[in-house]
Amino acid sequence: MDWHFTKMHGAGNDFVVLDGVRQNITLTPERARKLAHRQFGVGADQILLVEPATRADADFRYRIFNADGGEVEHCGNGARCFVRFVHEQGLTDRNPIRAEICTGIIVLNEQDDGEVNVEMGRTSFEPAAVPFDSAGLVPRIEGEDRLWPLALTGEDGAERTVWVSVVGISNPHAVQVVDDVDTAPVATVGPRVESHRRFPRRVNAGFMQVVDRRNIRLRVFERGSGETLACGTGACAAVAAGIRRGLLDSPVRVQTRGGVLTIAWDGEQLVMTGPVVTVFQGVIDVDTLLG
Numbered sequence: 001m002d003w004h005f006t007k008m009h010g011a012g013n014d015f016v017v018l019d020g021v022r023q024n025i026t027l028t029p030e031r032a033r034k035l036a037h038r039q040f041g042v043g044a045d046q047i048l049l050v051e052p053a054t055r056a057d058a059d060f061r062y063r064i065f066n067a068d069g070g071e072v073e074h075c076g077n078g079a080r081c082f083v084r085f086v087h088e089q090g091l092t093d094r095n096p097i098r099a100e101i102c103t104g105i106i107v108l109n110e111q112d113d114g115e116v117n118v119e120m121g122r123t124s125f126e127p128a129a130v131p132f133d134s135a136g137l138v139p140r141i142e143g144e145d146r147l148w149p150l151a152l153t154g155e156d157g158a159e160r161t162v163w164v165s166v167v168g169i170s171n172p173h174a175v176q177v178v179d180d181v182d183t184a185p186v187a188t189v190g191p192r193v194e195s196h197r198r199f200p201r202r203v204n205a206g207f208m209q210v211v212d213r214r215n216i217r218l219r220v221f222e223r224g225s226g227e228t229l230a231c232g233t234g235a236c237a238a239v240a241a242g243i244r245r246g247l248l249d250s251p252v253r254v255q256t257r258g259g260v261l262t263i264a265w266d267g268e269q270l271v272m273t274g275p276v277v278t279v280f281q282g283v284i285d286v287d288t289l290l291g
């Protein structure tokens with residue numbers, strides 16, 4: 001059995017996109033992991049599976065799998081690739097498109113300049129909703145935000161505390177402010193935050209450098225994929241946290257290692273705008289390579 005796929009990226013966060021509308025696709029976590037593998041598969045940060053909608057108020061459903069095979073709630077850069085994919089593949093000429101993700105509906109609009117904007121849905125800062133176990137912790141209040149102390153143990157066994165904003169964009173984020181993203185300890189602190197025991201579903205760990213009130217630089221160690229060149233929901237979480245902390249004003253230009261995303265937030269709806277690139281199309285022999 002063969003699957004046709006499209007390789008895409010949004011600001012360097014890369015995807016294998018599968019058409020589950022015209023193909024009969026059973027994507028298990030193991031198959032997703034193999035497809036995403038950079039040596040033995042096609043290679044991707046996430047796999048996107050486009051399917052018929054299951055509710056009347058949506059045009060399509062799309063599902064997201066991290067490189068480790070886990071299915072997740074939301075993906076900002078993936079959302080932009082999804083809308084370009086359904087247009088390029090002739091699955092619809094509707095614009096904007098309403099897409100069903102596992103936590104609700106998001107609205108996507110392909111602009112005349114080739115960028116895509118996405119109404120990402122609502123943000124939550126309630127620990128239980130993220131989810132984050134805040135029992136026994138005393139937050140530091142900054143502006144309207146609460147910074148939570150996370151105790152981390154270093155490779156040398158030494159304890160240190162990092163202060164994070166905890167944000168739910170359907171998926172979980174922990175954002176810390178750093179002086180310089182280039183020297184931030186993303187590779188060492190990122191995995192410790194990602195799997196910290198206070199995040200029962202793990203977490204995406206963001207490192208934000210505030211350049212000025214409308215510009216940040218951002219790196220994200222993503223849950224289930226490691227550091228990526230850009231993380232759309234991570235950009236939304238960083239901007240929302242930065243605005244609540246009184247550090248930023250909407251809209252904010254987010255410089256990632258793979259490109260620029262623009263995030264607007266009115267305190268309710270988050271709107272993300274950014275680029276999309278189709279890299280190539282291919283066919284994969286499922287029985288031989290994915291099992």
Ligand SMILES: N[C@@H](CCC[C@H](N)C(=O)O)C(=O)O
Pocket residue numbers: 013045046066072073074075076077078171172204222223224225228230231232233234
């Ligand atoms: N790259 C994404 C986020 C993908 C999911 C994330 N790793 C998670 O586990 O929540 C984005 O652009 O938002």
